[in-house]
Amino acid sequence: MDQLPKRPANYVPLSPVGFLPRANAVYGDRTSVIYGRVRFTWSQTYTRCRRLASALLSLGVRRGDVVSVLAPNVPAMYEMHFGVPMAGAVLNTINTRLDAGAVATILRHSAAKLLFVDYEYTRLAGDALRILAGSDGAVPLVAVIDDLDAPTGARLGELEYEALLAHGDPDAELPALTDEWDAVTLNYTSGTTSAPKGVVYSHRGAYLSTTSLLLQWGVGTEPVYLWTLPMFHCNGWTFTWGMAARGGVNVCIRDTRPADIYRAIARHRVTHMCCAPVVFSILLDGDAAGRHHLEAPVHVLTGGAPPPAALLERVERIGFRVTHAYGLTEATGPALACEWRDQWDRLPHPERARLKARQGVSVLSLADADVKDAETMASVPRDGKTVGEIVLRGSSVMKGYLNNPKANEEAFRGGWFLTGDVGVVHEDGYIEIKDRSKDVIISGGENICSKEVEEVLFRHPAVADAAVVAMPHPRWGETPCAFVVARDRDAGVSEEDVLAFCGKRMARFMVPKKVVLVDALPRNGLGKVEKVKLREAARKLTPATVQTQKPTKGKTTTSTVGGRRDEHPVVAHIMAVSRL
Numbered sequence: 162m163d164q165l166p167k168r169p170a171n172y173v174p175l176s177p178v179g180f181l182p183r184a185n186a187v188y189g190d191r192t193s194v195i196y197g198r199v200r201f202t203w204s205q206t207y208t209r210c211r212r213l214a215s216a217l218l219s220l221g222v223r224r225g226d227v228v229s230v231l232a233p234n235v236p237a238m239y240e241m242h243f244g245v246p247m248a249g250a251v252l253n254t255i256n257t258r259l260d261a262g263a264v265a266t267i268l269r270h271s272a273a274k275l276l277f278v279d280y281e282y283t284r285l286a287g288d289a290l291r292i293l294a295g296s297d298g299a300v301p302l303v304a305v306i307d308d309l310d311a312p313t314g315a316r317l318g319e320l321e322y323e324a325l326l327a328h329g330d331p332d333a334e335l336p337a338l339t340d341e342w343d344a345v346t347l348n349y350t351s352g353t354t355s356a357p358k359g360v361v362y363s364h365r366g367a368y369l370s371t372t373s374l375l376l377q378w379g380v381g382t383e384p385v386y387l388w389t390l391p392m393f394h395c396n397g398w399t400f401t402w403g404m405a406a407r408g409g410v411n412v413c414i415r416d417t418r419p420a421d422i423y424r425a426i427a428r429h430r431v432t433h434m435c436c437a438p439v440v441f442s443i444l445l446d447g448d449a450a451g452r453h454h455l456e457a458p459v460h461v462l463t464g465g466a467p468p469p470a471a472l473l474e475r476v477e478r479i480g481f482r483v484t485h486a487y488g489l490t491e492a493t494g495p496a497l498a499c500e501w502r503d504q505w506d507r508l509p510h511p512e513r514a515r516l517k518a519r520q521g522v523s524v525l526s527l528a529d530a531d532v533k534d535a536e537t538m539a540s541v542p543r544d545g546k547t548v549g550e551i552v553l554r555g556s557s558v559m560k561g562y563l564n565n566p567k568a569n570e571e572a573f574r575g576g577w578f579l580t581g582d583v584g585v586v587h588e589d590g591y592i593e594i595k596d597r598s599k600d601v602i603i604s605g606g607e608n609i610c611s612k613e614v615e616e617v618l619f620r621h622p623a624v625a626d627a628a629v630v631a632m633p634h635p636r637w638g639e640t641p642c643a644f645v646v647a648r649d650r651d652a653g654v655s656e657e658d659v660l661a662f663c664g665k666r667m668a669r670f671m672v673p674k675k676v677v678l679v680d681a682l683p684r685n686g687l688g689k690v691e692k693v694k695l696r697e698a699a700r701k702l703t704p705a706t707v708q709t710q711k712p713t714k715g716k717t718t719t720s721t722v723g724g725r726r727d728e729h730p731v732v733a734h735i736m737a738v739s740r741l
């Protein structure tokens with residue numbers, strides 16, 4: 162048997178880029194992309210991507226060069242997921258919500274050769290390029306992407322995307338992929354816990370992740386996919402390539418305001434979308450007036466942050482069918498999915514939501530996922546109680562961090578990739594994340610997972626949003642401090658009320674020693690709560706200096722949501738940091 166060699170007929174490097182020529186051959190006349198009044202078929206998308214690859218080659222882009230893009234979910238952004246690797250280059254999608262300094266850092270670190278900039282981001286890009294020029298970083302060539310539906314004429318340098326495509330030759334010979342381990346994309350982590358790191362995906366890893374996620378989510382042929390998740394986030398959790406594999410329709414929208422989302426769902430009969438849990442609040446807000454009705458269920462894959470069970474329950478009640486996944490940039494997006502069991506359908510809504518809020522089991526492209534004691538690397542028992550670090554192993558794990566041997570050394574250990582997340586394994590084998598290891602609160606020697614306290618806060622009927630962080634405590638070292646956003650600004654909610662609610666539902670040591678009412682939680686570009694900022698605010702709030710205020714004659718004197726909360730010095734500080 163060993164004498165049977167690999168041949169070109171039976172051994173072809175795996176690459177998600179190959180889904181595009183297949184889509185051209187199989188779904189050629191079907192709609193591929195919709196953006197405003199613009200529509201393309203799969204044949205047109207294929208031709209446009211070939212033109213892009215040929216134009217890049219004529220600009221001198223070569224195998225392994227980095228091509229960066231700063232753009233929202235527009236057709237050009239979609240096409241780059243194929244056109245850039247078709248030229249042998251590596252696509253680097255940059256988070257559009259970063260500031261100029263962070264964009265410059267990414268351009269310098271990745272040594273980008275070319276930068277595509279959507280017309281709305283020319284100012285941000287211009288500032289970043291000036292920073293780069295003022296340092297020792299090589300400045301990339303720049304090409305602007307104008308609005309395809311309503312061109313504005315905006316320019317930043319000489320090059321423009323549509324003009325480049327017009328010059329590209331769709332019949333030009335393109336370099337063949339010879340090694341599936343070649344890099345396909347470079348994505349920077351969100352920087353929630355430390356400086357962003359450059360994560361490199363291989364063609365092989367991206368191919369396997371794409372196919373496994375389509376299976377995991379049960380995506381059949383002809384899905385209509387609404388781009389609410391930024392494509393810059395782990396390449397849209399691989400569904401950029403996945404839609405080509407399924408001959409789906411990519412509905413691209415620039416903004417994700419509730420009206421835009423509901424309009425697109427109704428107009429294009431959307432069947433699927435992905436989003437961070439924070440978008441659920443947007444969807445529920447949009448539905449507050451009861452104006453939006455889903456004519457058919459929309460399947461939503463959510464992840465990126467813990468979705469509180471109460472939020473899952475509410476969003477499912479208005480017609481969204483939620484699949485919950487857990488992942489990270491380093492795992493090409495989703496690594497665990499809460500695979501649903503039919504028998505759970507018979508359970509009451511809150512129980513179903515509780516089960517669905519668990520992060521789940523490994524996706525098929527992983528060889529294994531486990532929770533281990535970080536010191537001994539022994540697996541924790543399946544008791545839903547013993548916490549350890551979530552670790553992963555398999556083909557969807559990144560090649561590694563670009564130019565960062567120290568981070569690679571720390572992340573890969575004993576044949577596993579260490580996620581930096583703390584979790585438990587339940588009896589049925591489902592993993593549940595409890596916290597990021599950096600967010601665990603250690604109070605008098607007890608570990609308190611902030612997510613457990615947050616879950617309770619979310620069950621309070623007057624609470625719309627909540628986050629819990631460590632606050633220094635003279636006796637216990639640290640105690641939980643809760644930051645809470647009220648659902649109804651006028652009705653108000655008091656600190657005492659929240660504390661009493663928690664007191665009845667959790668062990669005493671877990672009850673926050675302070676509740677701060679705020680208008681909004683500071684969130685980063687991907688909707689993740691910036692706990693670093695909250696911790697910084699909580700540090701100034703030790704229980705020794707801030708007394709819990711007591712109600713006077715039936716009227717609460719604590720800061721209420723309807724009141725002028727920014728008069729409270731601590732809240733003023735929070736509002737200041739959340740504006741940073």
Ligand SMILES: Nc1ncnc2c1ncn2[C@@H]1O[C@H](COP(=O)(O)OP(=O)(O)OP(=O)(O)O)[C@@H](O)[C@H]1O
Binds near residue numbers: 354358465468
């Ligand atoms: N379903 C989920 N439930 C809870 N947390 C989640 C879920 N999905 C993702 N996360 C959190 O998001 C993290 C991955 O986020 P991402 O890769 O975007 O960058 P980041 O980890 O926030 O940034 P950095 O590593 O630079 O701090 C996971 O490690 C986990 O903490």
